[in-house]
Amino acid sequence: QQQVKQSPQSLIVQKGGISIINCAYENTAFDYFPWYQQFPGKGPALLIAIRPDVSEKKEGRFTISFNKSAKQFSLHIMDSQPGDSATYFCAASPIQGAQKLVFGQGTRLTINP
Amino acid sequence: NAGVMQNPRHLVRRRGQEARLRCSPMKGHSHVYWYRQLPEEGLKFMVYLQKENIIDESGMPKERFSAEFPKEGPSILRIQQVVRGDSAAYFCASSPMDRVETQYFGPGTRLLVL
Numbered sequence: 001q002q003q004v005k006q007s008p009q010s011l012i013v014q015k016g017g018i019s020i021i022n023c024a025y026e027n028t029a030f031d032y033f034p035w036y037q038q039f040p041g042k043g044p045a046l047l048i049a050i051r052p053d054v055s056e057k058k059e060g061r062f063t064i065s066f067n068k069s070a071k072q073f074s075l076h077i078m079d080s081q082p083g084d085s086a087t088y089f090c091a092a093s094p095i096q097g098a099q100k101l102v103f104g105q106g107t108r109l110t111i112n113p
Numbered sequence: 114n115a116g117v118m119q120n121p122r123h124l125v126r127r128r129g130q131e132a133r134l135r136c137s138p139m140k141g142h143s144h145v146y147w148y149r150q151l152p153e154e155g156l157k158f159m160v161y162l163q164k165e166n167i168i169d170e171s172g173m174p175k176e177r178f179s180a181e182f183p184k185e186g187p188s189i190l191r192i193q194q195v196v197r198g199d200s201a202a203y204f205c206a207s208s209p210m211d212r213v214e215t216q217y218f219g220p221g222t223r224l225l226v227l
Binding site: 006032034036042043044045046049089093095099100101102103104105106 | 156
């Protein structure tokens with residue numbers, strides 16, 4: 001019940017295309033869903049986050065779509081660029097109580113020029 | 114505003130030695146979390162601390178691992194009698210009191226046990 005399942009494991013997208021990464025969770029106590037971007041040898045960097053009171057949040061080229069009934073959320077990267085090539089992790093946590101993040105397994109995204 | 118700082122960035126230990134990893138949270142942050150990342154895997158929660166208190170250590174191995182966040186100074190993750198399976202990247206994150214769920218990560222310490 002504590003798991004967050006992420007797919008695909010790896011993704012190759014052409015420059016200018018849309019990258020889509022999906023995550024699913026089971027624990028209904030989760031109510032905070034961030035996405036992190038990690039470059040090789042670096043720490044994860046917070047990219048964008050959403051709470052279940054909205055179905056979509058957009059920041060620049062990055063959009064989170066959230067489906068509370070299906071317990072799924074996804075990251076969309078519009079106009080993907082080679083600099084977006086990185087590993088992306090979804091995560092989830094409850095806002096109240098223990099705030100530990102439960103991470104997905106990660107998606108290695110490659111944007112071909 | 115400096116980010117989360119971790120040192121050392123790389124640490125090599127032989128089996129049986131002790132590893133001591135340090136984390137200084139962002140200025141104004143009073144909550145610290147430690148995560149472990151094995152190669153090609155996601156991050157796994159280990160422990161959540163506030164100043165002088167361990168709040169949640171449900172992800173910590175029962176033996177050889179300990180963590181502290183003293184009133185003064187950095188948070189310390191200590192691994193005694195390291196084994197090869199402890200080789201991993203260890204990340205520290207911190208969050209502010211008013212947005213506890215928003216965690217900012219440091220660059221990590223890569224531990225290699227020979």
